[in-house]
Amino acid sequence: MPSPLRIIYAGTPDFAVPALEALIASPHDVVAVYTQPDRPAGRGRKLTPSPVKQVALAHGIPVEQPERLRPEPVQVRLREYRPDLMVVAAYGLILPQSVLDIPRLGCVNIHASLLPRWRGAAPIQRALAEGDESTGVTLMQMAAGLDTGDMLLKGVCPITPADTARTLHDRLAAMGAALLLPCLDDLADGRLHPEPQDETLATYARKLDKAEALLEWSLPAAVLDRRIRAFNPWPVAQTLYQGQPLRLWMSRSLPAAGTGATPGTVVAEGPEGIDVATGEGILRITCLQLPGGKPLEAKAFLNARSLLGTCLGDDGGKAC
Known part of the structure; x- marks a missing residue:
């Protein structure tokens, strides 16, 4: 010794x-x-x-x-x-x-x-x-x-x-x-x-930048999923919903599905998550947070609202 x-x-x-x-x-x-x-x-x-x-x-x-x-x-x-x-x-x-x-x-x-x-x-x-x-x-x-x-x-x-x-x-x-x-x-x-x-x-x-946290829905779901998890707990990935930042804490990538929907469109929702069309495949959001609120599992988030058909991102949460 x-x-x-x-x-x-x-x-x-x-x-x-x-x-x-x-x-x-x-x-x-x-x-x-x-x-x-x-x-x-x-x-x-x-x-x-x-x-x-x-x-x-x-x-x-x-x-x-x-x-x-x-x-x-x-x-x-x-x-x-x-x-x-x-x-x-x-x-x-x-x-x-x-x-x-x-x-x-x-x-x-x-x-x-x-x-x-x-x-x-x-x-x-x-x-x-x-x-x-x-x-x-x-x-x-x-x-x-x-x-x-x-x-x-x-x-x-x-x-x-x-x-x-x-x-x-x-x-x-x-x-x-x-x-x-x-x-x-x-x-x-x-x-x-x-x-x-x-x-x-x-x-x-390179050092993380808050600007990186804003997701681009034209990217593949697998890339977006990795970014969401990489930016948890900081700076936390986000998109726009009704003109306000919607923070995305957890997700998973689903196999490519031919929905034909515009990237950023919510194509399905349920207790297991909120499914969003991307440039390739579907991203299932499983934990998210509204401004002023706390992070919620998708099931609890959907108890008070529906996002089905919403365009997340630059369209600010309008119906598609």
């Missing part, structure tokens, strides 16, 4: 919590946590600590929240912790080379994809939206580029037809935590053999 490591942990959102908790429960010493500054949240826009900060404070771990890591005083402070290693998970700040060089064993990143596929900010959502059959977690020795460092360890996670970005997020966060501790022991003992990434296979997972 290698000697315990002095670790600085850098992370911000929920995704980074399981790995931090695993480190806290391990023999290693988490000497400090770096996280994003508190941000306004909720209806009152009250300054709220990140999920990672809340865990750190609950365990009495020092918390640092610099706006940037480039200023010399920030780097001096980081050196004072004398870290053997820095573990990074969805931190949200760029680590300059001068920071990467501070820990004795460098910096290890927990990335939610099978690198080099889906480098960047939204790997979970892009894998789901593009129809990947599987994704996973890569533990990577960090370099100055965007997710370009050598790979240390991988875990593979199948993507099911019922998965959303939330369900994948939760499984991958747990997987990252499970991979981390054995990886650190092997890294400390020099048993790991870092694998360079194949640049010819690299893809970029």
Whole structure:
């Protein structure tokens, strides 16, 4: 068993919590946590600590929240912790080379994809939206580029037809935590053999944009279904109904049917869902939400209204 490591942990959102908790429960010493500054949240826009900060404070771990890591005083402070290693998970700040060089064993990143596929900010959502059959977690020795460092360890996670970005997020966060501790022991003992990434296979997972959430009904049902699930829980896919945004939380794609209906037309409805014609096949909406309301299963939604014959989308919910 290698000697315990002095670790600085850098992370911000929920995704980074399981790995931090695993480190806290391990023999290693988490000497400090770096996280994003508190941000306004909720209806009152009250300054709220990140999920990672809340865990750190609950365990009495020092918390640092610099706006940037480039200023010399920030780097001096980081050196004072004398870290053997820095573990990074969805931190949200760029680590300059001068920071990467501070820990004795460098910096290890927990990335939610099978690198080099889906480098960047939204790997979970892009894998789901593009129809990947599987994704996973890569533990990577960090370099100055965007997710370009050598790979240390991988875990593979199948993507099911019922998965959303939330369900994948939760499984991958747990997987990252499970991979981390054995990886650190092997890294400390020099048993790991870092694998360079194949640049010819690299893809970029650009940040999500709210504008992407507006569905185009001319697309195939299978594509629309993946987007709905990829945008759950944010930014949530939507269409127009009676001139108002109708949010679509869950769906499934049905085999192509020759309805001849205009894409966006509601061609059937019932307890199992609301069937909408698309550019190819039928999209069955199973959970949706009106403005000011809460998400409802299709059966409950249809108790108060019928959408049959309605054109969703640019026509604003008029009869077809």
